[in-house]
Amino acid sequence: xxxxxxxxxxxxxxxxxxxxxxxxxxxxxxxxxxxxxxxxxxxxxxxxxxxxxxxxxxxxxxxxxxxxxxxxxxxxxxxxxxxxxxxxxxxxxxxxxxxxxxxxxxxxxxxxxxxxxxxxxxxxxxxxxxxxxxxxxxxxxxxxxxxxxxxxxxxxxxxxxxxxxxxxxxxxxxxxxxxxxxxxxxxxxxxxxxxxxxxxxxxxxxxxxxxxxxxxxxxxxxxxxxxxxxxxxxxxxxxxx
Numbered sequence: 386x387x388x389x390x391x392x393x394x395x396x397x398x399x400x401x402x403x404x405x406x407x408x409x410x411x412x413x414x415x416x417x418x419x420x421x422x423x424x425x426x427x428x429x430x431x432x433x434x435x436x437x438x439x440x441x442x443x444x445x446x447x448x449x450x451x452x453x454x455x456x457x458x459x460x461x462x463x464x465x466x467x468x469x470x471x472x473x474x475x476x477x478x479x480x481x482x483x484x485x486x487x488x489x490x491x492x493x494x495x496x497x498x499x500x501x502x503x504x505x506x507x508x509x510x511x512x513x514x515x516x517x518x519x520x521x522x523x524x525x526x527x528x529x530x531x532x533x534x535x536x537x538x539x540x541x542x543x544x545x546x547x548x549x550x551x552x553x554x555x556x557x558x559x560x561x562x563x564x565x566x567x568x569x570x571x572x573x574x575x576x577x578x579x580x581x582x583x584x585x586x587x588x589x590x591x592x593x594x595x596x597x598x599x600x601x602x603x604x605x606x607x608x609x610x611x612x613x614x615x616x617x618x619x620x621x622x623x624x625x626x
Contacts, residue, residue: 409488410469417488426492427465429616437591438462438616455591456598457583457609461502464493466587466615474586474614478525486525490532493614505610506578507540508533509601511585511593512548512571530584533612539582545575546597571597573604582610589617 407414410422430440434447438460441447446454464470477485494501510526518524527543534541549572583597588611598609 409482409485410473418492422469423492423495426470427467428463429465435459438588440618455595456602457591457594457611459503460588460591460594460611460613460616461582462493462588462613462616463496464615466589466617470615478586479521481522483523483528486528486532489614490529493529494533494536501537502582502612503580503610504537504539505580505582505608507542507581508612509546509577509581509583509597510541510543511583511597512543512546514548526585529586529612529614533584542575542577545573545577546600547572547574571600573600577601577604577606579606580608580610581606582612584612586614587617588613588615 406416408416408419408422410418410425413419413421429438432441432443433439434441434445434450436446436450436455436457436459439447445451466474473485473489476482477489508530510524510530512526513521513524524543527541530541530543533539548570581601583594583601585593588594594611598611601609
C-alpha cells in the first residue's frame with residue numbers, strides 16, 4: 386500500500402469515527418440504511434416475467450411479452466415501487482436529499498447477495514433534458530449508475546444517450562400518452578459495445594426503457610438490460626411499442 390493510500394484510508398476511518406453513518410430512514414447509527422428499514426422495502430415475488438419483471442402466477446413470461454417481446458432483454462430489480470421505498474425515492478429525486486443516493490443504490494446492490502446482475506460492458510443512465518437538469522441540479526439515474534459502476538467496475542457513459550426534447554413528466558400519463566410524449570425524444574451519440582444496461586430509478590409501463598432500447602438496437606447493441614431501483618405495479622400491462 387502506498388503512503389497516499391494509507392493516508393486516505395486513515396482519513397476515512399477518522400471521518401467515520403467523527404461523523405458516524407446514520408440510517409436515512411430511522412436515524413440509527415451504523416449504515417446508510419439499516420437492515421431493519423431495508424427489510425421494509427416491498428419485494429417482488431419469486432415468479433416474475435423474464436423480460437419485464439411483472440409478477441406472474443406461473444413460470445414464463447407475462448401475457449404481453451409472450452406475444453411480443455420488448456426491445457430490451459431483462460429488467461433487474463427485486464423491489465416494488467410502493468411505500469416506504471416510493472417515498473424515499475421521491476424525497477431523493479425531487480427534494481434535493483442527495484444523502485439518500487448511497488442508501489438506495491447500496492441496498493439495491495446488496496439485495497443480489499452473491500448473485501450479482503449479469504455484467505454489461507457499460508451503464509447508460511436515462512438522460513435528462515438540459516433544462517430539467519439545470520432545474521433539478523442532478524440526474525438521479527446518473528448518480529445510481531456511478532455508484533453501481535464503481536461497485537462492479539463497469540464504465541458509465543452518460544454522454545451516449547441524449548434527450549433532445551424537454552418532455553413532460555410521465556407521472557399520471559396513460560400508456561399511449563407516454564409513447565406520444567417520448568416520441569423521437571432521444572438520440573444516440575457514439576458507438577457502443579454489444580451488451581449494455583440502461584439505468585433508471587423506477588420502471589412503470591416500460592415506455593422509456595422501450596424507446597431507448599429500440600434506439601440502441603438501431604445502433605447495433607445486441608443485449609440490453611434495464612437496471613432500476615423499483616418496478617411499479619399499478620399499471621400491470623407494460624408498454625413495449
